[in-house]
Amino acid sequence: MDAGTRAIGIASAMTLVATLCWQLRAQWKKGSSEGVSRFLFIGQLGASTGFAIYSALIEDAVFVATNVATGCAAVAGLAITIVLRRRARRARSWRAGEASTHGAAGSHGAGRAASVGST
Numbered sequence: 001m002d003a004g005t006r007a008i009g010i011a012s013a014m015t016l017v018a019t020l021c022w023q024l025r026a027q028w029k030k031g032s033s034e035g036v037s038r039f040l041f042i043g044q045l046g047a048s049t050g051f052a053i054y055s056a057l058i059e060d061a062v063f064v065a066t067n068v069a070t071g072c073a074a075v076a077g078l079a080i081t082i083v084l085r086r087r088a089r090r091a092r093s094w095r096a097g098e099a100s101t102h103g104a105a106g107s108h109g110a111g112r113a114a115s116v117g118s119t
Contacts, residue, residue, distance in 0.1 A: 006062065013066035020073040024080060033084040041081065046075035 025080035027033060028083035 033081040041078035
């Protein structure tokens with residue numbers, strides 16, 4: 001493989017990895033995994049693993065490194081998605097618990113105020 005061909009492969013690999021990392025960073029900063037499927041990352045990890053093995057078998061170090069990096073990005077993406085969804089569930093659960101606590105306290109308070117005023 002000549003230097004020009006290898007340079008195209010390296011530049012493309014770096015672009016792909018940078019794009020995936022930028023997307024993961026954006027998802028983390030946004031604090032939401034809404035609309036992102038876990039299966040995207042699971043599929044990406046499977047494909048990256050297969051492509052890394054294939055690249056090793058044909059002895060192409062650039063694509064071995066690229067596919068290992070995209071596999072790592074898939075693991076990070078899956079972890080981020082799981083963490084953000086757990087946080088969202090906890091927040092919903094906490095808000096629901098807070099609403100029922102306030103509702104119960106409000107109704108008891110109103111009942112006490114009515115009974116105290118009538119005596």
